[in-house]
Amino acid sequence: MYPVAVFLLLFLNWVVLSGKFDAFHLGLGVVSCLIVTYLSHDLLYHDRKKGLERRLLEAWSFLRYLPWIIWEVVKANLHVFKLAMTKEGFEEMSPRVVTFETGLKTDFAKFVLANSITLTPGTITMLIRGDVFHIHTMSQFLEDDLLTGAIERKVAEVFEPEVLKKA
Numbered sequence: 001m002y003p004v005a006v007f008l009l010l011f012l013n014w015v016v017l018s019g020k021f022d023a024f025h026l027g028l029g030v031v032s033c034l035i036v037t038y039l040s041h042d043l044l045y046h047d048r049k050k051g052l053e054r055r056l057l058e059a060w061s062f063l064r065y066l067p068w069i070i071w072e073v074v075k076a077n078l079h080v081f082k083l084a085m086t087k088e089g090f091e092e093m094s095p096r097v098v099t100f101e102t103g104l105k106t107d108f109a110k111f112v113l114a115n116s117i118t119l120t121p122g123t124i125t126m127l128i129r130g131d132v133f134h135i136h137t138m139s140q141f142l143e144d145d146l147l148t149g150a151i152e153r154k155v156a157e158v159f160e161p162e163v164l165k166k167a
Helices: 002-018 021-043 051-084 086-094 107-119 138-146 151-158 161-164
Strands: 095-100 125-129 132-139
Touching: 002 125, 051 086, 051 107, 051 132, 051 138, 051 151, 086 095, 095 138, 107 125, 107 132, 125 161, 132 138
Parallel strands: none
Antiparallel strands: 095 132, 125 132
16 A cells, blocks of 8 residues: 555656656656655655554644744744844854754654754754754754754654653
């Protein structure tokens, strides 16, 4: 079932993004998507315990997560702009490495958390060892924002709501 779903999603993307509907391009899309599905279907859904309903709920939750993370990126952009362009910002700048432990359990949730942090200007995920994250930040404001755990809670809402219920 999963390889069929992976193939269909890949082929749908092929059709939408190529914009070509002749037999040659559709045939090339089918062949390409079959090869990619064969090579990578197990990478996309390694944890097969979750059913289709749970996957759809995750997708919907992720779509609700996107506007929130975009707003966080905008706020961080403004802060980094202030750091770079004002004397007060220059004085406030104090690069540091922050270490914290996450409560997230799955590798994919940790992956999304690490990428969300790195997408936020002024922060870079440097290293993840088990549950411990090492993050480079440019200022105390960014460190405080990171240590509130807001991004981690939002990622947990999407991928691991059971973790929130335990806390």
